[in-house]
Each structure stands twice: as C-alpha cells, then as structure tokens.
Amino acid sequence: MRFSARTNWETTETELARALRERKESGQPIRDITASNPTQCGFTYDEAAILSPLAAREALIYDPNPQGMLKAREAVCSYYRSHGATVDPVQIFLTTSTSEAYSYVFRLLCDPGDEVLIAQPSYPLFDFLAALDDVKLVPYALFYDHGWHLDIEAVRSRITPRTRAIALVHPNNPTGHFTKANERTQLEALCAEHNLALIVDEVFLDYPLTETGRSFATGPHPAPTFVLSGLSKIAGLPQMKAAWISVFGPDTVLKQSLTRLEVIADTFLSMNAPIQHAVPHWLAQRHAIQHQISRRTAANLEALDALLAQQTMVMRLEVEAGWYAILRIPALRLDEETAVHLIREVGVSTHPGYFFGFAGDGWLIVSLLTPGEDFMHGSQAILRMFKEP
Numbered sequence: 001m002r003f004s005a006r007t008n009w010e011t012t013e014t015e016l017a018r019a020l021r022e023r024k025e026s027g028q029p030i031r032d033i034t035a036s037n038p039t040q041c042g043f044t045y046d047e048a049a050i051l052s053p054l055a056a057r058e059a060l061i062y063d064p065n066p067q068g069m070l071k072a073r074e075a076v077c078s079y080y081r082s083h084g085a086t087v088d089p090v091q092i093f094l095t096t097s098t099s100e101a102y103s104y105v106f107r108l109l110c111d112p113g114d115e116v117l118i119a120q121p122s123y124p125l126f127d128f129l130a131a132l133d134d135v136k137l138v139p140y141a142l143f144y145d146h147g148w149h150l151d152i153e154a155v156r157s158r159i160t161p162r163t164r165a166i167a168l169v170h171p172n173n174p175t176g177h178f179t180k181a182n183e184r185t186q187l188e189a190l191c192a193e194h195n196l197a198l199i200v201d202e203v204f205l206d207y208p209l210t211e212t213g214r215s216f217a218t219g220p221h222p223a224p225t226f227v228l229s230g231l232s233k234i235a236g237l238p239q240m241k242a243a244w245i246s247v248f249g250p251d252t253v254l255k256q257s258l259t260r261l262e263v264i265a266d267t268f269l270s271m272n273a274p275i276q277h278a279v280p281h282w283l284a285q286r287h288a289i290q291h292q293i294s295r296r297t298a299a300n301l302e303a304l305d306a307l308l309a310q311q312t313m314v315m316r317l318e319v320e321a322g323w324y325a326i327l328r329i330p331a332l333r334l335d336e337e338t339a340v341h342l343i344r345e346v347g348v349s350t351h352p353g354y355f356f357g358f359a360g361d362g363w364l365i366v367s368l369l370t371p372g373e374d375f376m377h378g379s380q381a382i383l384r385m386f387k388e389p
Contacts, residue, residue, distance in 0.1 A: 006131050006132055006134060007131075007132075009128070009131075014336070015336060015340055016336050016339050016340055016343070016352065019340045019344050020349055022344075023343050023344065023347065028347060029347050030343070030349055031347060031348045031349070031377055031381075032370070032374070033348060033366045033367055033370045033374060033378035034349055034350060034351050034365075034366070034367050035369045035370045035371075036323065036367060036369065037238060038236040038293060038369060039236070039237075041296070041369050041370065041371055042371045043236065043289060043292045043296075044292065045236075046285065049281070049285055050278075054275075054277075055274075056274065056278070058273075058277055059273040059274040059276075059277050061273070062273065063273075066093075066262045066263075066265040066266035067090075067092060067093050067262065067265060068092065068093065068244075068271060069094075069276040070089055071280055072094060072276045072277070072279040072280060073092040073094065074089050074280070075279055075283045075284070076089075076094075076244050076246070076279070076283070077089055077092065078283070079234070079283050080215065083214075083215040083217065084214070084215070084218055085215050085218040087246055090258065091246055091247045091248065091254075091258070092244055092246055093244060093245045093247070093261055093262075093265050094242070094243070094244050094279075095230075095244060095265075095270060095271065096241040096243065096270045096271050097230060097241055097243050098201060098203060098228045098229065098232070099125065099129055100270060101228045101230075101243050101244065101245045102129050102199070102201075102228065103129060103133055104245060104264050105197075105226045105228075106129070106130065106133040106135045107133055107264055108257065108260055109165050109197055110134075110135045110164045110165075112134035112135075113134065113136060113162060114164045115136045115137070115138045115160060115162045115164065116130065116135055116137055116163070116164060116165045116167050116199070117137075117138050117139075117140050117155060117163060118137050118138070118140070118166075118167045119139070119141075119142050119150075119167075119168050119169070119172060120140065120141055121142065121174065121175055121353075121356040121357045121358050122139075122169060122172065122173065123169065123174070123356065124355060124356065124357070126167075136162070138158050138160075138163070139158075140154050140155045140158050141154060141359075142175060142177060144175075144317060146318065147177070147318045147320075148175045148176075148177035148317075148318070149183075150179065150180075150183045150186075150187075152183070152187070155187070156190060159190075159196070163194065163196060164196060164197065165191075165196055165199050166187060166190070166197075166198055166199070167198075167199040167200075168198075168199070169200075169201040169202075169203075169204070170201065170202050170205065170216060171204050171205070171207075171208075171213055171320060171322050172322075173204060173322055173323075173324065174322065174324035174326060174351075174365050175317070175319070175322075175324075175326065176204075176209065176320050176321045176322040176324060177320060178211050178212075178320050179200075179213070184216070188221075188222050188223050188225075189222070191222075191224070192222045192223045196223065197223065197224040197225070197226060197249075198216070198223050198225045198226070199225075199226050200216040200225065200226070200228065201228045201229070202215060202216065202217075202229045203228070203229050203230060203232065203233040204233055204321055204322040205229065205234075205321075206233070206234055206286075206290055207233070207290070207294060207297065207321055207323065208320065208321045209297060209301060209320060209321050209322070210318075210319070211320035211321060212321075213320075213321065215227070216248075217246055217248070219248070221248035221249050221250070222250070223249060223250075224247075224248070224249035224250070224253050224254070224257060225247075225248040225249055226245055226246070226248075226257075227246040227248070228244070228245055229246075230242055230243025230244060231279070231283070234283070234286055234290075235282045235283065235285065235286040235289060235290075236286075237282060237289075240275060240282065241271075242271065242275050242276075242278075242279055242282070245261070293323075293369065296369060296372070297323055297368035297369060300325075300368040300369075300370065300372060300375045301319070301325060301368055303375065303376055303379070304325060304366075304368075304375075304379055307376075307379055307383055308383075310383075311383055311386075311387070313330055313383075313386040314327055314328065314330075314382065314383055314386055315327070316328070322368075323367055323368050323369045324365055324367055324368060325365070325367075325368055326353075326363065326364075326365055327363070327364045327365070327366065327382065328362060328363065329362050329363070329364055329382070329385075329386060330362065331360065331361040331362035334352075335352035335354055335361045335362070335363055335364065336352045336354065338364065339351070339352040341385070342381065342382065342385070346381045346384075346385075347381075348377075348378040348381045348382065350364045350365065350378070350382065351364065351365040351366070352364065352365075353365065366379065
C-alpha cells in the first residue's frame with residue numbers, strides 16, 4: 001500500500017511519552033502542569049446557558065452559507081468592536097477550528113512547495129498543518145532580551161521567491177509576547193514590499209497578564225491580512241469547534257481574497273447549524289469564563305514568582321499574556337531527560353523546551369491554567385531538582 005508522503009511522520013513513541021504513559025498505567029499520581037484544556041481545569045461553566053442554544057429549532061433547517069450564518073458573523077463583528085475594530089460580516093468566514101482556518105488560508109495563498117515564515121519558539125501543531133497542505137514552514141527567531149522581540153532584518157533574510165506569507169501568533173504561544181506597534185508596522189511594510197500576506201493568530205488576545213495588545217483587526221491594513229481566532233480560548237469552549245477568519249487588505253486584493261475563500265469554504269461547508277446558532281450566545285457569555293481563567297493565571301504567576309524569589313538557580317522569562325510561563329533551568333542534561341526524570345521520579349509532567357522549538361537545552365514550559373494546588377506542588381518539585389548545594 002502506498003501512502004501520501006505528506007503523512008510520512010515519525011510516530012515512534014518518545015521517551016517522554018512512554019514515561020507519562022507508564023506513570024499513568026501504574027496508577028501512580030501525576031501532577032500535570034502542562035494543562036491547556038480549560039474544560040478539565042476545574043472552572044465553573046453555566047451548563048444551561050451553554051447547552052440550551054444548541055436546541056434552536058432553526059437548526060433543523062439546512063440553509064448553507066459558505067461564510068457561515070449572518071447572525072454568527074455579526075456576533076464575531078461585535079466581538080471585534082470590543083477590541084476597537086470595525087469589521088463587516090462579509091469579511092468573516094466561520095470554520096470549525098483555527099487549524100481549519102490555517103488550512104483555508106494556506107490553500108488560498110500557496111501552491112505546493114511555497115513557503116510561509118513563522119516565528120520560533122511557537123506551537124508545534126503548525127508543522128503538521130503545513131505538511132498536510134504541502135506548504136513549507138520557514139522559521140524566523142524571536143529573541144529574548146528583558147522581554148521578547150522581533151528582529152525584522154532576520155525576518156527579511158528568510159524571504160525567498162517561494163515565500164507567500166508571514167505568520168505570527170499575537171500574543172505568541174508559549175512566550176506570551178505581544179507584537180508591538182512598531183513591529184507590526186515593520187511587518188506590514190515588509191509584506192507590502194514583497195507582495196506577501198500576513199497571517200495573525202489571536203486566540204490568546206483576551207488573556208493579558210502584564211501588557212495589553214491591539215488586535216490586528218484594527219486598521220489600517222496596507223498588506224493582505226488574515227486574522228484567526230475562535231471560541232476554544234475566547235470562551236473556553238474547545239469542544240464546540242467554532243472559529244473564524246477575518247480578512248483585511250487593500251480593496252483589490254481583499255475582493256479577490258473573499259471570492260477565492262468563498263469557493264474554498266463552499267467546498268467544505270464544515271460548521272454545523274446548531275453551533276452557528278449558538279455562537280452569538282457563547283460570545284456574549286465569554287466574560288464569565290475569561291474572568292476565571294485570568295484570575296487563575298495571574299494567581300499562579302504570582303505564586304511561581306514567590307517561589308522563584310527564594311532561590312537563584314531557576315529564573316522565569318518575562319511574559320505579557322497567555323497561559324504559559326517559561327522557566328530557564330540549569331542545562332545539566334537534555335531537556336527531555338529532565339522532563340522524563342520529573343515524571344518518573346517526582347510525578348510531575350512539564351513541557352521540555354524543544355517541544356516549542358527552543359534552541360538548546362535549559363528550558364521548561366509550564367501552564368498557568370493548571371489548578372492552583374497542582375501548579376504549586378509541581379513548581380516546588382522543579383525547584384527542588386535544582387536546589388543550591
């Protein structure tokens with residue numbers, strides 16, 4: 001049997017995955033401080049308010065619209081108004097996830113073998129998404145100096161005749177870096193200069209910790225810009241599979257983008273009617289879960305800093321937003337070996353730095369979304385590993 005080369009991935013179980021599986025199978029306790037699923041982190045959800053919109057009688061009628069139902073798109077536009085952006089429903093395309101949104105945009109912009117520049121460190125899922133659409137990801141490095149920064153010349157140096165877009169996560173996952181106003185201006189000018197598009201993932205936009213960032217949905221838009229987001233993070237509802245693409249840019253290219261995206265969306269018609277009818281309700285209710293999440297992440301960050309202040313071997317990198325904290329640890333061994341040791345000997349699960357594309361060793365990533373007790377015990381276990389003699 002011959003399979004597509006695009007699915008020829010290395011799927012052998014890693015030592016880290018094996019250690020985690022064996023720990024769970026043994027029945028031994030495990031404190032997972034990598035939590036990214038809010039529905040399993042002890043938050044309170046209003047079950048009736050979330051589930052009742054799914055029973056809308058209108059959902060029994062099949063009335064397909066490639067872009068999604070108007071009332072759902074209007075609700076998305078209302079969300080952007082709260083961020084100071086004016087968006088017309090015609091600029092919105094509903095998708096089942098930001099993963100699907102990326103795929104739509106990759107198909108819109110790229111032929112097989114074309115390139116998209118993407119920041120590192122970043123979320124590893126992008127590699128799989130790009131491979132499935134025959135797109136080559138080319139990393140450009142974020143650098144850290146009392147905060148994360150974008151080196152526009154480093155981005156420029158990665159552009160080739162096959163480059164079609166520059167992608168960024170705003171704020172970045174896991175660094176929590178907001179793209180600053182001057183960085184945005186430089187990126188937009190670079191895209192306009194080289195006839196490139198800008199792809200911006202804003203799923204963590206509503207979770208500032210120390211800084212507040214401006215949505216790329218706000219204008220002006222001198223280059224074609226595709227802003228992605230969804231309810232997985234905004235409303236803490238990853239199971240409901242509701243996301244979108246907002247399309248911006250100069251008039252001529254905007255019209256072409258909308259026309260071509262409509263054909264792509266019409267080919268799949270992926271979002272089901274009950275979800276679309278529920279989107280306005282869920283967006284209107286988002287503040288309740290956002291408040292709980294923000295309170296949890298802020299409390300965990302404060303607790304982590306209090307622990308770090310008692311020692312000198314481990315430091316935390318500055319974070320402006322999102323759900324993660326990055327720890328700089330002594331590089332005494334490979335990061336995976338450190339993570340495996342924590343699982344097997346201590347019962348704590350963390351992300352090693354390479355998981356997000358960090359160069360070299362000496363990095364652990366922990367989730368601020370983790371329930372407080374687990375986060376405290378897990379953090380203490382990490383610091384005990386590097387206790388000063």
